[in-house]
Amino acid sequence: MANARNLSTSSEPLNPKTFLSSIFDAAVAAADAKLTIRGHLPQKPKGRTVVVGAGKGAAQMAVAFEKAWDGPIDGLVITRYGYSAPTERIEIVESAHPVPDEAGLMGSRRLLEKVAGLTDDDLVVALICGGGSALLPSPAPGISLADEIAVNQALLASGAPIAAMNTIRKHISTIKGGRLAAVAWPAKVVSLVVSDIPGDNLALVASGPTVPDTGSRADALAAIAAYGMKFPDAVMAHINSRAATAPDPADEKFARNEVYLIASASVSLEAAAADSRRQGIEAVILSDALEGEAREVGSVHAAIAREVATRNRPFTKPVLILSGGETTVTLRAKGKGGRNSEFLLAFAIGIDGLNGINALAADTDGIDGSESNAGAFCDGSTVARMRAVGVDAKAMLAGNNAWTAFKAVGDLFVTGPTGTNVNDLRAILVR
Missing domain, CATH: 3.40.50.10180 (Glycerate kinase, MOFRL-like N-terminal domain)
Known part of the structure; x- marks a missing residue:
């Protein structure tokens, strides 16, 4: 679009949460x-x-x-x-x-x-x-x-x-x-x-x-x-x-x-990528069918984000990294959370201390697990902010308690019911 603001070059500061929320909205709209x-x-x-x-x-x-x-x-x-x-x-x-x-x-x-x-x-x-x-x-x-x-x-x-x-x-x-x-x-x-x-x-x-x-x-x-x-x-x-x-x-x-x-997730991911490009950020789609333990998939995504942030490979920043699919959670304790918040807590631990990385993981139906949030946001300061309010991120992950951890720092992503369901959306912005 000719009048779209190019977020990668604009002098106006980019609000990562606003940007990532708009990406989620574009994915959901494509499945309306x-x-x-x-x-x-x-x-x-x-x-x-x-x-x-x-x-x-x-x-x-x-x-x-x-x-x-x-x-x-x-x-x-x-x-x-x-x-x-x-x-x-x-x-x-x-x-x-x-x-x-x-x-x-x-x-x-x-x-x-x-x-x-x-x-x-x-x-x-x-x-x-x-x-x-x-x-x-x-x-x-x-x-x-x-x-x-x-x-x-x-x-x-x-x-x-x-x-x-x-x-x-x-x-x-x-x-x-x-x-x-x-x-x-x-x-x-x-x-x-x-x-x-x-x-x-x-x-x-x-x-x-x-x-x-x-x-x-x-x-x-x-x-x-x-x-x-x-x-x-x-x-x-x-x-x-x-x-x-x-x-x-x-x-x-x-x-x-x-x-x-x-x-489907594929169509929604393509719509999310197109919206990112419209806003001036190049986008790549890893896969629309990722499965596996949420915390392990989160750790792998964190490794990719670190590589981009520190070595500018395999993608050149600024870039939005997208993936879909449905991870699973093996319950080890009776904490609160869903697969997206568990994915993101493992991701947050993996990027702890790195600047320029922001991420959103959310279920496109608006509910992650059994709580009222669709997912959560995180960045390189998330683990430190949790620590500052007395929350041990690794202990929370071990106890399947990711919802509690993100609530403590105000990073839950709440949308309410969206009216559709094309599985999970993971969006990682590396600036």
Whole structure:
């Protein structure tokens, strides 16, 4: 843009937090359902159009679909408490995330009822985004809601990647792994998906209620063993039985169905990079699919930032270094925090004392873990500022207590619900 202020050469001082916040806003805006749904509308059916969905951005997707669709519809979508939006024809139900609750159980049953008994003249539009796995508890026969909650808690504490988690989840469910679409058959199901999965395997978003995949019971059992997970006896008995076998993607019930990716981390990172360049700072994207322990990924990012700051390689400063994906946290204690704040605390320790480095790590849905912040900011003075108020950064990291550490120095990043979810955004400014 011709009138954009070049922050790298302007005499006006750059406010790093303002700059990084604008980068986050650009990434989120690129995943706004109001902009993305209209280009993926299916053909109108001869019969009914039923809209279903789940995820932390599902209500906003429902609003966007209502505005774009000029035919009759009815439906139901499930979102997280506090994430609702005003709709006219599609009902919004709220339930718990990241640990399921009774409201989610009732909502899942209603979704299954909503698509039952349809004909091949009918159309089901599924609005799916991240967070749907927890919002759609629907335990298989012999498994209780309490059992599914115990599974979810064990998964969150395990450090397993999201793909492994969702492979396990679909094998104890009556709605995940394509089962919702199977109930809708012979109606055609068109899934519009906002991906929060590294690599954008759409069958793994929300554990794929309308999109089956090839992950097997053997894969689920291997993941349980690899990460030392302890599940209730009823859950293990079910996964070890043929009854847990998930639908086959080659089944004729899915032959007419269509799946569209309408927003992803890759698109949002490109938008963030473009916004940085518009403001006069060159940007590079490391990857949109980084996984691994949050603290370890944070340490690697810190090493890259140090190299740029001190040796001007592998990138020339000033530069904005971007990455996406979903890290994991293996819980070692009962502190407060999420994967983004844990990543950033390890990063802050890695750049301690270096000037000219500022960073933001945040979840694009607006919530990092179970607290009210999306993530946090840090710079080379963060660890020293923590120390000055009696906070030991390394001890906080060891205790999974990154939220407390950043709150102590006023560096939490709070946005509220954003209405979308394309996973984590990490933005590192080296001046």
